[in-house]
Amino acid sequence: MSKENSNKLLQPELIREAFKQSFIKLSPRYMVRNPVMFTVEIGTAVMLGVCLWVAAGETSQGSLAYNIAITAILFITVLFANFAEAIAEARGKAQADSLRKTRQDTPAKKIFPVGEMFTNEIKIVSSAELKKGDVFLCETGDIIPMDGEIIEGIATIDESAITGESAPVIRESGGDKSSVTGGTKVLSDRIKVRVTTEPGESFLDKMIALVEGASRQKTPNEIALTILLASFTLIFIIVCVTLKPFADYAQTSINIASYISLFVCLIPTTIGGLLSAIGIAGMDRALRANVITKSGKAVETAGDIDTLLLDKTGTITIGNRKATKFWADGIQSEKEFIEACVLASLADETPEGKSIIELAVQNGFVKPNIDKSEAHFVEFTAETRSSGIDMHNMHIRKGAFDAIKK
Amino acid sequence: MNTELIGVIVTFLITILLAIPLGKYIAKVFAGERTFMDFLNPLERFIFRISGIDPNKGMHWKEFLKAMLTINLLWFVYGFLMLIYQGHLPLNPDDNPGQTPDLAFNSIISFVTNTNLQDYSGETGATYLTQLFVFTFLQFTSAATGIACLIALFNAFKEKTTNNLGNFWSIFIKSITRLLLPLSIVVAIILAFNGTPTSFKGKDTIITLQGDTQQVSRGPAAAMIAIKQMGTNGGGYFGANSAVPFENPNYLTNIVEAISIALIPIALIFSLGFYLKKKKLSYVIFGVMTFFFILFCINNIYFETKGNPEITRMGIAQTTGAMEGKEVRLGSAATAYWSVVTTSTSNGSVNGMHDSLMPLSGGVVMIDMMINALYGGVGVGLLNYFIFIIIAVFISGLMVGRTPEFLGHKVEAREVKIAAIVTLLSAFLIKAGTALAAYIVVHHTNADWAEKPSAWLNNPGYHGFSEMLYQYTSCNANNGSGFEGLGDNSIWWNVSGGIVMLLARFIPIIGPVAIAGLLANKKYIPESAGTLRTDSATFGVMTIAVIVIVTALSYFPPLTLGPIAEYFSMRP
Numbered sequence: 001m002s003k004e005n006s007n008k009l010l011q012p013e014l015i016r017e018a019f020k021q022s023f024i025k026l027s028p029r030y031m032v033r034n035p036v037m038f039t040v041e042i043g044t045a046v047m048l049g050v051c052l053w054v055a056a057g058e059t060s061q062g063s064l065a066y067n068i069a070i071t072a073i074l075f076i077t078v079l080f081a082n083f084a085e086a087i088a089e090a091r092g093k094a095q096a097d098s099l100r101k102t103r104q105d106t107p108a109k110k111i112f113p114v115g116e117m118f119t120n121e122i123k124i125v126s127s128a129e130l131k132k133g134d135v136f137l138c139e140t141g142d143i144i145p146m147d148g149e150i151i152e153g154i155a156t157i158d159e160s161a162i163t164g165e166s167a168p169v170i171r172e173s174g175g176d177k178s179s180v181t182g183g184t185k186v187l188s189d190r191i192k193v194r195v196t197t198e199p200g201e202s203f204l205d206k207m208i209a210l211v212e213g214a215s216r217q218k219t220p221n222e223i224a225l226t227i228l229l230a231s232f233t234l235i236f237i238i239v240c241v242t243l244k245p246f247a248d249y250a251q252t253s254i255n256i257a258s259y260i261s262l263f264v265c266l267i268p269t270t271i272g273g274l275l276s277a278i279g280i281a282g283m284d285r286a287l288r289a290n291v292i293t294k295s296g297k298a299v300e301t302a303g304d305i306d307t308l309l310l311d312k313t314g315t316i317t318i319g320n321r322k323a324t325k326f327w328a329d330g331i332q333s334e335k336e337f338i339e340a341c342v343l344a345s346l347a348d349e350t351p352e353g354k355s356i357i358e359l360a361v362q363n364g365f366v367k368p369n370i371d372k373s374e375a376h377f378v379e380f381t382a383e384t385r386s387s388g389i390d391m392h393n394m395h396i397r398k399g400a401f402d403a404i405k406k
Numbered sequence: 407m408n409t410e411l412i413g414v415i416v417t418f419l420i421t422i423l424l425a426i427p428l429g430k431y432i433a434k435v436f437a438g439e440r441t442f443m444d445f446l447n448p449l450e451r452f453i454f455r456i457s458g459i460d461p462n463k464g465m466h467w468k469e470f471l472k473a474m475l476t477i478n479l480l481w482f483v484y485g486f487l488m489l490i491y492q493g494h495l496p497l498n499p500d501d502n503p504g505q506t507p508d509l510a511f512n513s514i515i516s517f518v519t520n521t522n523l524q525d526y527s528g529e530t531g532a533t534y535l536t537q538l539f540v541f542t543f544l545q546f547t548s549a550a551t552g553i554a555c556l557i558a559l560f561n562a563f564k565e566k567t568t569n570n571l572g573n574f575w576s577i578f579i580k581s582i583t584r585l586l587l588p589l590s591i592v593v594a595i596i597l598a599f600n601g602t603p604t605s606f607k608g609k610d611t612i613i614t615l616q617g618d619t620q621q622v623s624r625g626p627a628a629a630m631i632a633i634k635q636m637g638t639n640g641g642g643y644f645g646a647n648s649a650v651p652f653e654n655p656n657y658l659t660n661i662v663e664a665i666s667i668a669l670i671p672i673a674l675i676f677s678l679g680f681y682l683k684k685k686k687l688s689y690v691i692f693g694v695m696t697f698f699f700i701l702f703c704i705n706n707i708y709f710e711t712k713g714n715p716e717i718t719r720m721g722i723a724q725t726t727g728a729m730e731g732k733e734v735r736l737g738s739a740a741t742a743y744w745s746v747v748t749t750s751t752s753n754g755s756v757n758g759m760h761d762s763l764m765p766l767s768g769g770v771v772m773i774d775m776m777i778n779a780l781y782g783g784v785g786v787g788l789l790n791y792f793i794f795i796i797i798a799v800f801i802s803g804l805m806v807g808r809t810p811e812f813l814g815h816k817v818e819a820r821e822v823k824i825a826a827i828v829t830l831l832s833a834f835l836i837k838a839g840t841a842l843a844a845y846i847v848v849h850h851t852n853a854d855w856a857e858k859p860s861a862w863l864n865n866p867g868y869h870g871f872s873e874m875l876y877q878y879t880s881c882n883a884n885n886g887s888g889f890e891g892l893g894d895n896s897i898w899w900n901v902s903g904g905i906v907m908l909l910a911r912f913i914p915i916i917g918p919v920a921i922a923g924l925l926a927n928k929k930y931i932p933e934s935a936g937t938l939r940t941d942s943a944t945f946g947v948m949t950i951a952v953i954v955i956v957t958a959l960s961y962f963p964p965l966t967l968g969p970i971a972e973y974f975s976m977r978p
Contacts, residue, residue, distance in 0.1 A: 221804060224810075228800065231830055245842070246844055246967050247967070250967045250971070
């Protein structure tokens with residue numbers, strides 16, 4: 001969702017697509033949802049009937065040209081309202097497509113119970129092909145492709161993409177901490193996960209559907225405004241219908257075209273026609289400011305906000321623990337201590353371990369290149385909560401206090 | 407001419423000057439604080455005890471409305487039976503017969519709904535018993551119902567969040583004992599000492615200047631007239647209402663009655679400010695209403711004192727203005743002022759025939775009733791205005807992109823739906839009624855009914871249309887005055903008028919009380935820098951705009967074909 005997506009208002013492909021859509025949206029089943037424009041559509045249909053009637057020889061309703069002109073104007077009004085809505089939706093779709101691209105490219109290591117060559121074979125498939133119940137494997141450094149439940153293993157996972165919390169969390173099978181979300185990254189160990197959502201229903205999918213406007217619920221203000229518009233429309237229906245007996249009493253004749261034109265002029269056609277376009281445009285606008293709103297109601301609430309409370313972790317801080325100083329305890333020299341720290345952290349892929357090496361390099365140490373044959377690296381695991389190195393009869397361990405004690 | 411104008415201005419100013427302390431007093435009474443009328447406490451406690459009312463038991467808005475509706479239904483049945491059998495009941499010195507069922511239906515509904523539309527004439531259509539124990543009685547109770555429902559709205563906004571709108575019975579009784587009764591006694595005494603009859607004897611026989619013998623009706627009128635004005639009821643003792651010298655003997659009583667019409671409605675606006683400790687809000691509301699009121703007064707007084715253009719065309723000077731249908735002791739300016747004040751407050755008493763008003767005065771008076779929220783009836787005026795506030799708050803909230811809220815409570819879909827229904831109802835009733843009547847007059851002029859539609863309209867053309875429009879507008883606004891050229895004691899008008907009055911009284915009470923109850927239940931949002939202020943002049947202007955737009959859009963077509971067309975056909 002970079003700035004390049006704020007494209008021009010009227011791109012040719014968008015216009016063509018919207019134009020086609022505006023005719024498709026003329027179907028009554030769709031128009032009923034918008035009461036104001038629906039009444040205009042009914043008026044257009046009635047006028048069409050009157051035109052045919054005048055063409056067949058009726059003289060009391062004015063000239064044919066007059067009636068045809070009114071019908072044409074009404075038709076264009078309805079069409080334009082649909083066009084505005086279609087354009088808004090098309091722009092929303094463009095945004096949604098870019099979101100969709102981020103999702104489809106994640107590879108998944110799916111475990112096939114009965115594979116081509118042997119059982120429990122692992123093949124790499126696209127995340128879009130994972131169905132509910134499939135089992136996949138995630139190892140250190142992989143991005144989890146779909147929402148799921150861990151059935152085997154324990155791992156530390158970076159969930160900052162979804163929750164914003166950048167300190168890694170530990171997830172393991174069994175118990176209540178076993179669910180993982182698609183789009184998050186495994187930082188250590190490996191886990192087997194069973195997919196728990198249908199392909200189109202993951203968190204990211206819901207956000208995309210929202211942006212596209214397909215499953216958009218009406219916001220509270222929109223509902224209230226629709227009620228107000230509907231009541232005004234009803235008032236004006238009464239005005240126009242009762243005008244006929246009044247005119248009869250006053251011995252003035254008014255033709256049908258005038259009634260319908262009066263009615264369409266009175267009802268709030270502009271607001272009624274553009275209301276749905278406004279709703280979609282609101283969400284689109286928020287998206288362009290890199291604000292993902294989970295519902296239309298949230299967009300409205302965003303307009304009322306005057307104070308924003310932010311959780312500072314991860315926003316103004318790095319969020320990950322970072323080594324800033326070496327504290328030698330005096331038994332060895334500082335140089336030896338730092339060397340030992342560096343050696344113990346060589347195999348530690350967590351941000352803490354990497355920052356230890358970074359700090360050492362900053363202080364002037366050269367990262368040693370240890371040959372794998374000479375030393376045995378003990379990687380950081382969630383279970384042991386420590387890492388280290390065994391080399392030349394040296395055992396160096398670093399980790400949590402109680403883990404080392406053991 | 408100048409003295410007439412001064413008379414009108416003085417009347418209006420005295421009304422406002424009296425209304426402010428009265429508003430304070432009303433707020434104190436219903437807030438339970440000490441007032442100088444507390445000597446009535448033992449009487450009220452006695453009433454509560456024998457009726458089994460616990461004045462401290464609070465009521466949810468649904469309970470409140472149920473109580474209000476049940477007792478009104480009871481009174482309807484009671485009064486209906488009384489009217490039908492009044493010929494057989496005592497206190498009938500003039501031997502007036504019982505009313506026909508359709509007339510009784512209409513009369514009872516009209517008095518229960520505070521309309522007091524009288525398709526009967528007091529001298530012949532009612533007995534002293536029914537005048538006192540049905541009509542005067544209902545005038546007190548319908549006024550108290552309106553006030554009680556308004557106090558429920560006050561209670562809804564008093565606390566931050568509440569479910570308790572007060573106890574209907576205790577508020578109802580208090581509004582009679584502390585407010586209506588004392589004021590009515592004062593006015594009745596003033597009227598009685600100025601010549602209004604209060605006797606229980608039958609018709610009086612006099613010998614006219616020509617030498618004929620004439621029977622003149624009298625009766626216990628003073629008491630009824632006092633509450634008729636105080637409770638914005640409008641139903642007079644005699645058929646010609648306050649135009650008859652027996653009801654309105656001189657200019658002093660005219661001033662007193664004109665003040666009484668508007669006193670409580672204006673006082674209630676100020677009591678809103680005192681009760682909720684939001685004086686600025688009440689000033690804004692008062693300002694909006696007075697703005698329209700003064701505009702209408704200027705219009706009416708101008709046209710009435712200018713005189714009838716047709717008569718001017720004949721070369722006759724009209725130094726006192728258009729005097730057809732007006733009383734010489736009162737004058738055209740006072741009648742014009744009275745016409746505006748009586749339709750603003752949905753009172754409906756008249757001191758001159760409205761059918762003889764100039765076309766645009768008649769038109770303005772109709773617009774006044776169509777809005778029905780400028781001061782308005784006791785209690786219900788502010789309830790109707792509340793609907794306009796809700797719509798104005800909603801529209802302005804959406805215009806600036808904020809969530810609409812009123813006095814700290816969010817206005818959401820449900821409240822807007824109710825407000826829309828109430829607004830729609832008025833428009834529907836008035837226009838559908840007039841349309842049906844117009845249709846019948848045009849297409850079924852000689853239908854085989856007891857009273858043929860051709861006999862309905864005494865004035866053909868635009869004025870006849872105005873007569874029909876006015877009748878339904880008056881029923882919808884619970885006003886009760888009429889363009890009496892209309893033959894309205896016929897089954898069609900009695901029944902359709904009754905239905906309109908019933909719906910137009912209770913739905914615009916149920917609606918705002920429901921909205922207030924729903925809003926009161928919501929979480930309270932404290933005022934912040936971004937709140938839309940409802941007690942600013944800007945919001946007042948916004949409300950004016952909403953009132954003008956909604957009224958103009960709904961009612962312009964029939965107004966054009968009635969009063970406005972008549973005006974243009976009469977221009978010199």
